[in-house]
Amino acid sequence: MSENLAVSRPVSRWKPQRKLSQWxxxxxxxxxxxxxxxxxxxxAGIIASLIVEAIEFFKVVPFTQFLFDRExxxxxxxxxxxxxxxxxATLMTATIALSVAIPLGILSAIYLSEYAPPRLRRWLKxxxxxxxxxxxxxxxxxxxxxxxxxxxxxxxxxxxxxxLSAGLVMGIAILPLVASLSEDAIFAVPQSLRQxxxxxxxxxxxxxxxxxxxxALSGIVGACILGMARAVGETMIVTIxxxxxxxxxNPDLSFLDPRISVQTMTSFIVQVSQGDAPVNSIEYKTIFAxxxxxxxxxxxxxxxxxxxxxxxxxxxE
Amino acid sequence: xSLTAPIVDTETVLSVENLSVYYGNFLALKDVNLSIPxxxxxxxxxxxxxxxxxxxxxxxxxxxxxxxxxxxGKINYRGTDLYAPTVDPVDVRRQIGMVFQKPNPFxxxxxxxxxxxxxxxxxxxxxxxxxxxSLRDAALWDEVKDKLxxxxxxxxxxxxxxxxxxxALAIEPDLLLMDEPCSALxxxxxxxIEELIQQLSQQYTIVIVTHNMQQASRVSQMxxxxxxxxxxxxxxxxxxxxxxxxxxxxxxxxQDVTRDYVSGRVG
Numbered sequence: 001m002s003e004n005l006a007v008s009r010p011v012s013r014w015k016p017q018r019k020l021s022q023w024x025x026x027x028x029x030x031x032x033x034x035x036x037x038x039x040x041x042x043x044a045g046i047i048a049s050l051i052v053e054a055i056e057f058f059k060v061v062p063f064t065q066f067l068f069d070r071e072x073x074x075x076x077x078x079x080x081x082x083x084x085x086x087x088x089a090t091l092m093t094a095t096i097a098l099s100v101a102i103p104l105g106i107l108s109a110i111y112l113s114e115y116a117p118p119r120l121r122r123w124l125k126x127x128x129x130x131x132x133x134x135x136x137x138x139x140x141x142x143x144x145x146x147x148x149x150x151x152x153x154x155x156x157x158x159x160x161x162x163x164l165s166a167g168l169v170m171g172i173a174i175l176p177l178v179a180s181l182s183e184d185a186i187f188a189v190p191q192s193l194r195q196x197x198x199x200x201x202x203x204x205x206x207x208x209x210x211x212x213x214x215x216a217l218s219g220i221v222g223a224c225i226l227g228m229a230r231a232v233g234e235t236m237i238v239t240i241x242x243x244x245x246x247x248x249x250n251p252d253l254s255f256l257d258p259r260i261s262v263q264t265m266t267s268f269i270v271q272v273s274q275g276d277a278p279v280n281s282i283e284y285k286t287i288f289a290x291x292x293x294x295x296x297x298x299x300x301x302x303x304x305x306x307x308x309x310x311x312x313x314x315x316x317e
Numbered sequence: 318x319s320l321t322a323p324i325v326d327t328e329t330v331l332s333v334e335n336l337s338v339y340y341g342n343f344l345a346l347k348d349v350n351l352s353i354p355x356x357x358x359x360x361x362x363x364x365x366x367x368x369x370x371x372x373x374x375x376x377x378x379x380x381x382x383x384x385x386x387x388x389x390g391k392i393n394y395r396g397t398d399l400y401a402p403t404v405d406p407v408d409v410r411r412q413i414g415m416v417f418q419k420p421n422p423f424x425x426x427x428x429x430x431x432x433x434x435x436x437x438x439x440x441x442x443x444x445x446x447x448x449x450x451s452l453r454d455a456a457l458w459d460e461v462k463d464k465l466x467x468x469x470x471x472x473x474x475x476x477x478x479x480x481x482x483x484x485a486l487a488i489e490p491d492l493l494l495m496d497e498p499c500s501a502l503x504x505x506x507x508x509x510i511e512e513l514i515q516q517l518s519q520q521y522t523i524v525i526v527t528h529n530m531q532q533a534s535r536v537s538q539m540x541x542x543x544x545x546x547x548x549x550x551x552x553x554x555x556x557x558x559x560x561x562x563x564x565x566x567x568x569x570x571x572q573d574v575t576r577d578y579v580s581g582r583v584g
Contacts, residue, residue, distance in 0.1 A: 118384050134404060192421035196481070199379060201433035203412030210433065211423055 022126045031181020036106075050295060053288030060282055066289065072246035072263070073285045075272075079295040081286070082291055085246045088255060089163065089262035091292075093238055094231035096167025096258060097174060102224050104171075105178030108205025109220075112179070113186040114208050125183065130178035140240030143169035148241065161261035170237045186212060218312035225305035229298045242272050263269040325488060328355040330492055330522050331376065336390035338371050338380065344554040345371050350391075351560050353492070358518045359564065360533035361526045362576070363539045363543030368555025369526050371432055372543075373494050376524065377413035378406040395491075414490035418497045420477035422469035422484070427461050430469045430480055431487045438488050447487060455483035456513050475506025482513065486521075493517070495525040499532065511536050530579055533563065540566040 058066070061081050069082030108128070114123055148165040152158045157163075189212050197207035213220075243261030246268070248253065255262075265270075269287045277283040332352035338345045346368030352374075353359050361369035375388055378399060392399040401407055422430050432454040433470060440447060447463075452458040456471040457479045460549035461472070469480055476496060485493060495514070499507040514523060514536045527533050534539055547553035559575045570576045 125583055192417060192419060192423070193423060194485075195382065195415075195417060196378065196421040196423065198382060199377065199415035199417075200484065201407055201438055202434070206437055208321050210437070215424055 013187075017308070022293040032130065040310040044088075047295070050292045052289055053285055054292040055279075057282070057285035061289075070250075071248040074283055079282075081251065083290065085249055085267075086251065086265045086268055086290060087293070087297075088264060089242075089247070090232055092256060092258060092262065093167040093170060093234075093242060093264055094228060096164060096236075096286050097170035097231040098224070100171025100229055101157075101170055101175045101178045101227050102122055103300050105175050105227070106182050106220060107221070108179045109182035110208065110213075112183050114116070114204070114212065125209075127178070128176050129174075129180055131172075132180070134173070136173060136234065137240070138160035139169050140166075140237045143241035144166070155259065158259045159243070161241065161251055162259050163242050163262045164258040166238045166240075166242035166276065167258065169241065170231055173234065173237060174227045174230045175305070177230055181223030182216070182220045185216040185223065188219065189215040198281050218309050221312075222305040222309035225301055225308065229301035229305070233266065233294065233298050235270060238264045239267040239270045242267065244268075265290050269294075280297045280317050319377050327357065328345060330395065332393045333372070333376075333393050334393065335392040336372070336375065336388065336392065338368065338375060338567075339389070339479055341385045343552070346555045349557045353522060353524055354539065355522050356507070356518065356520075358523045358525060358537040359539040359541065359583050360537035361524065361543060362528075362530060363555070363558075364534050365400065365528075366555065367543040367545045369541075369543045369557070372516065373415075373470045373524060373526050374375065376494055377415055378409045379415060381406065381437070389489050393534060398571060412490060413492045414485035414488065415494045415496065416478070416481050416485050416498045419501045420474055420481050422480050423491055424470055425498040426466050427469050427472070427480065427543065428465040431484055434484055434488050437475060440488075451483040451487035454486050454517070455479045456509065456516075457483055473506070475509060476503050478506070478510060479513065482510075482517075486517075490521070492522045492524065495523060497526050497528060500528065507516065507532075530567075530581070534567050537563045539563060542566060542570075542578060544578075 057146050066081050069080040070085075072082050072085035073080045102105040112124055112128075116124060142159075143165045147169055148158070148160065148162065151162070151165055155164075193211050193215060194207055197211040202210070242264065244263050244267060245261035247260070247265040249255055268290055272283055273289045275283075277287075322541065327528060333349050336349040337347050346473075349368075349372060361373060363369050366472040369546050371380060374383075376399075378391065380386050380388065388400060394409075395403065395415070423433065425433065429446060431442050431451050435447055436446050443467045449458060449462075452461060459474060460476060461467075461545040469477065472480060478501075482498070499510050502510065511532060517523060518536075518538075525533075525537065539561070541560040542558045543555055545555050559572050561571075566575060570579060576582075
């Protein structure tokens with residue numbers, strides 16, 4: 001502990017309570033540290049339980065079967081565990097979602113940051129972010145009772161539960177994320193670069209296309225990858241609107257038909273956890289194996305996004 | 318207030334008539350009249366907030382990129398009213414180039430920084446040749462000729478600023494505006510840029526805003542001194558206090574405020 005230097009001065013009208021403030025600093029340090037640790041510990045606990053149960057699963061079902069079976073029928077008497085049935089369905093709905101969210105998201109981000117007058121932007125951006133607050137169960141029913149009938153009227157062969165409707169609405173659901181993060185990236189491009197471009201006789205479109213967007217590219221790609229991770233992990237919309245129909249992987253690629261019902265990783269987990277699979281039964285362990293797969297996939301996407309943003313970020317100083 | 322009419326034996330590139338600039342309801346600059354003679358370096362001096370950068374940005378219509386800015390009055394550029402509705406600001410900036418306070422090269426290669434404005438403006442000749450010529454004009458060629466593919470941001474601050482000057486020169490502007498081009502640079506880089514400005518003044522007409530009075534007296538032939546009024550509310554507006562040859566402004570100013578400023582008593 002340091003000496004109280006104030007005491008050594010001849011006139012000491014100042015008596016700071018150093019002891020007390022040292023103790024309160026220490027308590028605050030420990031308290032806040034404990035809460036920070038708690039959230040990390042929770043995450044670690046979740047991952048640990050996933051791993052432990054997944055290991056239990058792979059003691060019964062060989063890893064090769066998990067990867068190479070062509071059907072996903074864990075609840076049948078003669079079960080098959082081809083997880084790629086679920087992965088393909090997940091990737092299909094996510095791809096449909098991204099084909100909506102990426103173009104709409106980036107274009108609206110460009111509009112918001114480059115074209116919208118500041119007063120409009122102040123309204124529009126929060127409004128866009130409110131869209132992200134719509135509960136996904138609402139999106140799910142919107143897909144099922146509003147979008148699906150329209151699709152059925154337009155496209156022949158669309159089932160009541162189908163991947164297309166779920167994917168499209170999921171695209172709307174992740175649009176705010178993609179738009180908002182892309183807008184942040186575009187807005188972060190220094191104003192001096194835009195001015196530099198304009199001062200050379202470029203039009204607004206040329207300045208955006210050749211100077212602003214290349215500068216924001218890493219952030220935009222990062223936003224798209226995060227959108228992908230969100231789409232892969234999205235649960236309610238696909239559970240409600242895409243059905244529970246794991247399609248066998250056939251060479252005719254019929255399992256990639258977006259008009260029919262599919263089962264994603266998330267909707268399988270919902271299906272089993274809602275049913276009455278007894279603890280420690282193989283059905284029960286299956287959801288941990290699928291959960292582990294899902295977690296790995298989204299983790300990889302997040303790492304990818306993080307890496308991309310940092311690796312290709314332009315440093316302007 | 319009587320403005321000393323500059324005695325200039327040269328063509329006028331640009332003349333400003335009764336120009337006032339507002340940001341929202343705030344009057345930044347009031348009733349400016351001055352003309353920029355060809356092949357001269359004209360310096361704008363004055364303390365912060367007196368509107369000299371604002372005026373500079375009006376000269377190539379960069380000011381309208383600031384939301385809420387309004388320009389009243391007229392700017393005549395070789396017989397054309399710059400603010401006429403038929404005039405496209407992109408064309409204006411194509412003719413009247415600008416170098417900024419902080420170097421702002423694009424995050425592209427050194428070569429591409431120069432080649433981009435050349436291409437975008439539809440140059441019909443040899444792009445590579447013009448890139449080299451522009452870099453030579455900006456006294457940068459010898460330092461970068463072996464690393465044209467490198468990112469421009471890897472250059473030093475002074476080199477970046479000369480690259481920005483090269484970029485502005487590349488599209489062969491009629492008039493070059495410089496907004497405190499040395500304020501972010503060290504003394505050695507500053508000296509190089511000043512030397513460069515003197516060389517360029519043989520070919521180009523240059524308007525430079527500077528806080529550095531020695532710089533103004535070193536590089537310019539004409540000087541405009543801007544000042545601020547302050548009313549009771551404390552919010553003054555900028556105005557052109559005196560305009561004349563640099564020699565006259567620094568040795569025999571007509572007004573006391575100018576004398577105080579150039580002698581270093583205020584500002």
